[in-house]
Amino acid sequence: MGKTFQKPQALSDTPTHYCPGCTHGVIHRLIAEVIDEMGIRGKMVGIAPVGCAVLAYNYFTFDFQEAAHGRAPAMATGIKRVRPDLMVFTYQGDGDLASIGMGEIIHAANRGEKFTTIFVNNAVYGMTGGQMAPTTMPNQRTTTSPMGRNVAEVGMPIKVAELLSSLQTPAYITRQTVIKPKYIVKAKKAIRQAFEYQLAGKCYSFVEVVSTCPTNWGLTPVEAVKWAETTMLPYYELGDKKVPD
Amino acid sequence: MKKVLMKGNEAIGEAAIRAGCLNYFAYPITPQSEVAEYLSKRMPEVGGVFLQGESEVAVGYMIFGAAACGARVFTTSSSPGISLMSEAISYIAGAECPAVFVNIMRGGPGLGGILPSQGDYLQATKGGGHGDYRMLVMAPASVQEAAEMVMQAFPLAEKYRNPVMILGDGLIGQMMEPVMFPDHLRTEPSNKDAWATNGMDTRRSDKRNLVKSLYLDPNVLNAQNLKLKAKYEQMKREEIRFEAYHTEASYEALIVSYGTMSRVCKTAIDNLKEEGIEIGLIRPQTLFPFPEMAIRQACDRPECRVVLSIEMSMGQMLEDVERSVQGKKPVEWYGKCGGEVPTPEEVMDVVRSFLKQYGKE
Amino acid sequence: MSYRHTIDVDRCKGCGLCVAVCPKHVLEIASELNAKGYFPAYQARPQDCVYCSTCCIMCPDVAISIVELAEETV
Numbered sequence A: 001m002g003k004t005f006q007k008p009q010a011l012s013d014t015p016t017h018y019c020p021g022c023t024h025g026v027i028h029r030l031i032a033e034v035i036d037e038m039g040i041r042g043k044m045v046g047i048a049p050v051g052c053a054v055l056a057y058n059y060f061t062f063d064f065q066e067a068a069h070g071r072a073p074a075m076a077t078g079i080k081r082v083r084p085d086l087m088v089f090t091y092q093g094d095g096d097l098a099s100i101g102m103g104e105i106i107h108a109a110n111r112g113e114k115f116t117t118i119f120v121n122n123a124v125y126g127m128t129g130g131q132m133a134p135t136t137m138p139n140q141r142t143t144t145s146p147m148g149r150n151v152a153e154v155g156m157p158i159k160v161a162e163l164l165s166s167l168q169t170p171a172y173i174t175r176q177t178v179i180k181p182k183y184i185v186k187a188k189k190a191i192r193q194a195f196e197y198q199l200a201g202k203c204y205s206f207v208e209v210v211s212t213c214p215t216n217w218g219l220t221p222v223e224a225v226k227w228a229e230t231t232m233l234p235y236y237e238l239g240d241k242k243v244p245d
Numbered sequence B: 001m002k003k004v005l006m007k008g009n010e011a012i013g014e015a016a017i018r019a020g021c022l023n024y025f026a027y028p029i030t031p032q033s034e035v036a037e038y039l040s041k042r043m044p045e046v047g048g049v050f051l052q053g054e055s056e057v058a059v060g061y062m063i064f065g066a067a068a069c070g071a072r073v074f075t076t077s078s079s080p081g082i083s084l085m086s087e088a089i090s091y092i093a094g095a096e097c098p099a100v101f102v103n104i105m106r107g108g109p110g111l112g113g114i115l116p117s118q119g120d121y122l123q124a125t126k127g128g129g130h131g132d133y134r135m136l137v138m139a140p141a142s143v144q145e146a147a148e149m150v151m152q153a154f155p156l157a158e159k160y161r162n163p164v165m166i167l168g169d170g171l172i173g174q175m176m177e178p179v180m181f182p183d184h185l186r187t188e189p190s191n192k193d194a195w196a197t198n199g200m201d202t203r204r205s206d207k208r209n210l211v212k213s214l215y216l217d218p219n220v221l222n223a224q225n226l227k228l229k230a231k232y233e234q235m236k237r238e239e240i241r242f243e244a245y246h247t248e249a250s251y252e253a254l255i256v257s258y259g260t261m262s263r264v265c266k267t268a269i270d271n272l273k274e275e276g277i278e279i280g281l282i283r284p285q286t287l288f289p290f291p292e293m294a295i296r297q298a299c300d301r302p303e304c305r306v307v308l309s310i311e312m313s314m315g316q317m318l319e320d321v322e323r324s325v326q327g328k329k330p331v332e333w334y335g336k337c338g339g340e341v342p343t344p345e346e347v348m349d350v351v352r353s354f355l356k357q358y359g360k361e
Numbered sequence C: 001m002s003y004r005h006t007i008d009v010d011r012c013k014g015c016g017l018c019v020a021v022c023p024k025h026v027l028e029i030a031s032e033l034n035a036k037g038y039f040p041a042y043q044a045r046p047q048d049c050v051y052c053s054t055c056c057i058m059c060p061d062v063a064i065s066i067v068e069l070a071e072e073t074v
Helices: A024-038 A052-059 A072-082 A094-100 A102-111 A160-165 A181-199 A221-232 B008-018 B033-045 B056-068 B079-094 B121-126 B143-160 B170-174 B218-238 B259-274 B292-299 B318-325 B344-357 C017-021 C054-058
Strands: A044-048 A063-066 A087-092 A116-121 A171-177 A204-210 A239-242 B003-007 B023-026 B049-052 B074-077 B099-105 B136-138 B163-169 B176-180 B242-245 B253-256 B279-284 B286-288 B306-311 B331-335 C002-007 C027-029 C041-043 C064-069
Touching (some): A024 A052, A024 A087, A024 A116, A024 A181, A063 B056, A072 A116, A072 B049, A072 B056, A087 A181, A094 A102, A094 A116, A102 A116, A102 A204, A102 B056, A116 A181, A160 A171, B003 B008, B008 B033, B008 B099, B008 B143, B008 B163, B008 B170, B008 B176, B023 B033, B023 B056, B033 B049, B033 B170, B056 B074, B056 B079, B056 B099, B074 B079, B079 B099, B079 B163, B079 B218, B099 B143, B099 B170, B121 B163, B121 B286, B143 B176, B143 B218, B163 B170, B170 B259, B242 B292, B253 B292, B259 B279, B259 B306, B259 B344, B279 B292, B306 B318, C002 C041, C017 C027, C017 C054, C054 C064
Parallel strands (some): A044 A087, A087 A116, A171 A204, B023 B074, B074 B099, B099 B163, B136 B163, B253 B279, B306 B331
Antiparallel strands (some): A171 A239, B136 B286, C002 C064, C027 C041
């Protein structure tokens, strides 16, 4: 039968500013659940991005830093190098991680910095109103690709999990999604695995989470789930891309 | 305490360690890469952290992350690299974290040159990054002074919870001079548990800390800016430092000059004295806060006919000197960029020329 | 063992994801606005609820909770 379900302690009571149906809320909750279950709230430091999740720090009940756009992996590097005992994660979106922050994420992963990145991939720049992202799908209409992403002009979407997996430094690199309950359960396990690797001081860990953006896709939350499933998942394949030896 | 002969860049690195700063993130750039090379060997010796980041942009934020969790941390760079770090400096000031930046200035603008300059004065003192913030800026004129200022920078950064900059130049970074390191200073920021994200367990507290600079409510952001402004006003009251050279004499002209350039000016002053020409010098040791009152008082003597701002830039310090003088005397400028440090003879020619221009009544 | 399923009416943004994933089709979207101006979800057929917590897992706003009720004494 059932089990009880309550808001985790690592999540604050504050109702979020995210749009109805935005999967940021699910991902925040999973992170908080894992933190509660591992009992590590007292040594957590989260790093908020610039993006829809810029106010992420309002929704968690542990230490948080606010990074400049794209620079969270550098800040996380600074923290882990001086305080390796702290548990650190960066929470980043398409623009933050895959555009302006591409240099920082590749180098942090390549150095094997022992923090965790949660990468929210919803194929668009949410906060600034729906512009094209490096992860926007071919022919996807956005406010800066009104005729649809023209891959002849701007290239194909970037598969960040695969890109990072090409680095030689051991890491845990995985792609998950939270668009349906069956995937959410797996995503939580992956986040748990990532934090376990960090707790053991083993490697860099990266969890890409295919997510929806109903508002900027111009779809209802339920339609957005369908679009993500039919258009994004065939391209952004789920699963572990790399595990440390 | 032993005197050792050290290259400026290496003395700067060693000074940070003596000040209890065991965390260094940096990126190579001429003419200061020796700091990183020195510390790459020295930090492991003292159990410290050394990391060469992938760019100055990244390094600026490594500094921010580490500073925000309460660690004493610093970096060194040179002009174009400091431009890249300027956004991070704005963030660090906005988020009220302590950090120390050392700029070993080289020629600019753009890729410029690799020889010494003083071309980042405006960037350092008026804000190279965006928004209403200032850095406390100190300008050494010798390797010894560079070491001392680096050691003083950390407690100052922590006193004000603000970035502090040491503005050196390529000559100070590269030359070798005797250095005596003062005794260790206190190593830990005293108030860090009040604000640092060093983990709730570390603080034995259930209250979390948040380091941020975003304040969307305009009233709150205004209040935050007023709070920062109060710090800079306090710096102006408490942290001004300068040296007065040869000002006990009745000088006909007052030179304002800092860093390497001031040493050349001192030699010029000594030489001119032997020719019977008396010249005084105010050497700012803090560029922000600027020793306005000292300059104003020093130029306000009947026999002083002109004030000369002499610097290795196209006149970046000139406006601050003019503001200090407040029209009491004419203010002239001499400067040279490109990397050739003006010789004492050049300065002497310049002084004689201006004295002639502003001849005795 | 009995449970209570609660939807926090004012946390719910009426996104409809819980309605779509409930395996027992218990949930619907209400026709009255909540305080934030959303049409929240509610249990239209609470008797069919098996407390599987799938709706809780799906909800981005942690608006749904399930608690165990103390055993009633006879």
